[in-house]
Amino acid sequence: MQLIIKLLNGVFLGLLFSSTAIAKPDINAGKESAGMCFNCHGAEGNSTNSNFPTLAGQKPAYLANQLRAFRDGTRDNGMMKNMTSALSNKDINNLAAYFSSLKNKSAGGNEELAKQGKSKALMCFGCHGNGAKGMGVTPRLAGQHPAYLQRQLHVFKDGTRENGPMRGIAGMLSDEDINAVTEYMGSLK
Numbered sequence: 001m002q003l004i005i006k007l008l009n010g011v012f013l014g015l016l017f018s019s020t021a022i023a024k025p026d027i028n029a030g031k032e033s034a035g036m037c038f039n040c041h042g043a044e045g046n047s048t049n050s051n052f053p054t055l056a057g058q059k060p061a062y063l064a065n066q067l068r069a070f071r072d073g074t075r076d077n078g079m080m081k082n083m084t085s086a087l088s089n090k091d092i093n094n095l096a097a098y099f100s101s102l103k104n105k106s107a108g109g110n111e112e113l114a115k116q117g118k119s120k121a122l123m124c125f126g127c128h129g130n131g132a133k134g135m136g137v138t139p140r141l142a143g144q145h146p147a148y149l150q151r152q153l154h155v156f157k158d159g160t161r162e163n164g165p166m167r168g169i170a171g172m173l174s175d176e177d178i179n180a181v182t183e184y185m186g187s188l189k
């Protein structure tokens, strides 16, 4: 498992460097087009509604990948398909740079469940970074809404969300594991 994680990280870092080497993103241009995103994702990208993930402080390479995936249809969501259909790769990189520059406000998690989820979370840090603060194309989970994370683990598990290595990992988690580990992630700062 450790070796697989190391190999995968190598691939992800390679992707990260090759995609950021192309053009330097413009945070101010991203900020100018971000106003409409706040309607759902909250002021400055800190969502107060678990239907919508927090974007503030998320890794730029992950954000850019997701925006392209929604636009190109490899991640399926009607709202986000509409939001991204007119965006160029440059617009996407600017938006990603802007949201990643904002300060993340932790959504918090249920304390009792968070305690139970702590041991399971150890197997996530290898890819999601220490304290699940994110790494390259692997997202920050720390402080994200537990209910949003739960939905994502279920769509990975049933195969509706296909990108990346999460299908197999989510498949190893029971519903109880999913509830506990996501409350733990949400409780991190």
Ligand code: HEC
Pocket (backbone or CB within 6 Å): 033, 034, 036, 037, 038, 039, 040, 041, 051, 052, 053, 055, 063, 066, 067, 076, 077, 079, 080, 083, 095, 139, 151
């Ligand atoms: C009408 C509401 C709405 C608006 C406006 C909106 N989004 Fe979203 N966004 C969503 C929903 C709902 C999801 C969760 C989709 C899912 O469950 O897979 C999402 C997910 C995302 C994700 C994936 C985050 C993750 O952790 O995987 C990104 C990135 C994102 N949106 C960026 C944006 C940006 C940038 C804008 C503005 C250009 C925007 N969104 C505008 C509703 C919206």
Ligand code: HEC
Pocket (backbone or CB within 6 Å): 005, 008, 053, 065, 120, 121, 123, 124, 125, 126, 127, 128, 137, 138, 139, 141, 149, 150, 152, 153, 163, 164, 165, 166, 169, 181, 182
């Ligand atoms: C082998 C590396 C790896 C491991 C181990 C791993 N993840 Fe992931 N995870 C990823 C990658 C890569 C993505 C991004 C997938 C994509 O691009 O859509 C991801 C995405 C996610 C998402 C979606 C987040 C969002 O904002 O939509 C959740 C939730 C998640 N992982 C939870 C976990 C949990 C919980 C664990 C531990 C039980 C874990 N992951 C272990 C690599 C990993």
